[in-house]
Amino acid sequence: QVQLVESGGGSVQAGGSLTLSCSVSGYRVTSVCVGWFRQAPGKEREAVADIYRGGGSPYYANSVKGRFTISQDNAKSTVYLQMNSLKVEDTGTYYCAAQQMNRADCSSGSWSPPDFRVWGQGTQVTVSS
Secondary structure: OOEEEEEOOEEEEOOOOEEEEEEEEOOOOOOEEEEEEEEOOOOOOEEEEEEEOOOOOOEEOOOOOOOEEEEEEOOOOEEEEEEOOOOHHHOEEEEEEEEEOOHHHHHHOOOOHHHOOEEOOOEEEEEEO
16 A cells, blocks of 8 residues: 655744755656645645656646755655755645656646545645745
8 A cells, every 4th residue: 555654834923944855655657757846825735846766857836946955765764855955835735745756747847736546645835034
């Protein structure tokens, strides 16, 4: 059974850093796109970044480019989201999600959140001014 478990959320002041972790289990293939999404109160869930387990260029939303870095440790089956220079508007619940797809689609971000069928429980990130 596929399962995703996030950890690493917390509270930080603007300009600070946090690293989120997503433990991925149950997949026997590498043709899987693992993404980070976030949702602020009253707003729709939006994509933040994603990475293909089989390798390739990550995808980043414009709002986090240059500040966030997604990476993976395949030996540990874990995907990380390093968040630097955090802003108040980065506040929200961060979710890890996974879906089998091809590398090109994963890298291009040519999908929408409902395309991902497996989701973690979420972890809260709060950035204060």
